[in-house]
Amino acid sequence: MEKNNIECCEKIEVHEELLKIVQEKMPDEVKLYDLAELFKIFGDSTRIRILFVLFEAEVCVCDLAQTLNMKQSAISHQLRILKQNKLVKSRREGKSVFYSLADQHVRTIIGQGMEHIEED
Amino acid sequence: MEKNNIECCEKIEVHEELLKIVQEKMPDEVKLYDLAELFKIFGDSTRIRILFVLFEAEVCVCDLAQTLNMKQSAISHQLRILKQNKLVKSRREGKSVFYSLADQHVRTIIGQGMEHIEED
DNA sequence: TTTATATATGAACAATTGTTCATGTGTTAA
DNA sequence: TTAACACATGAACAATTGTTCATATATAAA
Numbered sequence: 062m063e064k065n066n067i068e069c070c071e072k073i074e075v076h077e078e079l080l081k082i083v084q085e086k087m088p089d090e091v092k093l094y095d096l097a098e099l100f101k102i103f104g105d106s107t108r109i110r111i112l113f114v115l116f117e118a119e120v121c122v123c124d125l126a127q128t129l130n131m132k133q134s135a136i137s138h139q140l141r142i143l144k145q146n147k148l149v150k151s152r153r154e155g156k157s158v159f160y161s162l163a164d165q166h167v168r169t170i171i172g173q174g175m176e177h178i179e180e181d
Numbered sequence: 182m183e184k185n186n187i188e189c190c191e192k193i194e195v196h197e198e199l200l201k202i203v204q205e206k207m208p209d210e211v212k213l214y215d216l217a218e219l220f221k222i223f224g225d226s227t228r229i230r231i232l233f234v235l236f237e238a239e240v241c242v243c244d245l246a247q248t249l250n251m252k253q254s255a256i257s258h259q260l261r262i263l264k265q266n267k268l269v270k271s272r273r274e275g276k277s278v279f280y281s282l283a284d285q286h287v288r289t290i291i292g293q294g295m296e297h298i299e300e301d
Numbered sequence: 302t303t304t305a306t307a308t309a310t311g312a313a314c315a316a317t318t319g320t321t322c323a324t325g326t327g328t329t330a331a
Numbered sequence: 332t333t334a335a336c337a338c339a340t341g342a343a344c345a346a347t348t349g350t351t352c353a354t355a356t357a358t359a360a361a
Contacts, residue, residue, distance in 0.1 A: 254322080
């Protein structure tokens with residue numbers, strides 16, 4: 062018996078086959094980590110609200126803070142996270158910095174999320 | 182001057198217009214909260230790995246724990262979260278409980294996430 | 302240069318989260 | 332009924348996270 066054949070649910074063959082398929086198709090650890098990190102970004106309603114504003118227009122930090130009724134500092138911290146993960150991009154114009162969406166996937170991902178929670 | 186006309190970046194008209202558009206298009210608080218909660222589910226690499234296994238087959242808890250090399254307890258806790266959020270469904274067969282994907286959106290959302298992190 | 306405005310960021314705090322351990326529930330076989 | 336197995340779950344702990352406050356940087360105007 063090979064070392065992977067640990068007994069489990071008394072179904073050793075199925076387990077063997079599964080392990081093989083999963084080893085083939087499962088992305089590597091780094092990619093899985095990055096993927097989870099990406100979704101963590103969407104897992105905060107402040108960041109979601111920021112993105113919904115950016116769906117409509119390119120906006121400066123100050124306007125974001127006022128529109129969402131939050132401290133400028135909190136908005137800046139979140140924008141930093143969004144930018145680090147390439148979900149938004151920024152452009153300076155005088156004293157202001159304008160933020161906008163950086164990626165098409167943002168709309169798709171949030172759209173699919175909306176569809177999911179609007180079911181049944 | 183109306184009370185919404187707080188000065189910000191010396192661009193009151195733009196701010197006014199933005200507020201109006203955002204108020205129209207922004208989902209209500211409950212929906213935004215639910216949406217963030219949904220994405221939080223995807224924001225953990227253990228749960229992501231569970232979902233990748235379920236992309237391939239319907240699997241029992243024991244096999245999941247062995248395949249992912251984790252404690253059965255940890256897997257059960259995560260499956261509970263996935264089930265509560267309708268991302269997986271379960272079916273008892275004797276002593277075992279088999280889990281499988283409950284929703285098409287799961288593949289799309291994870292697929293879009295993969296596309297995003299695989300860019301540039 | 303000084304002042305004011307817009308934004309960024311480090312530290313600190315409360316709140317949330319994922320895992321482990323111990324134990325409980327449900328099912329099957331003896 | 333008892334024992335064994337598969338899974339679920341509450342409590343506890345460490346680790347992570349989002350906000351606030353204070354302050355730093357950057358730009359523009361005086």
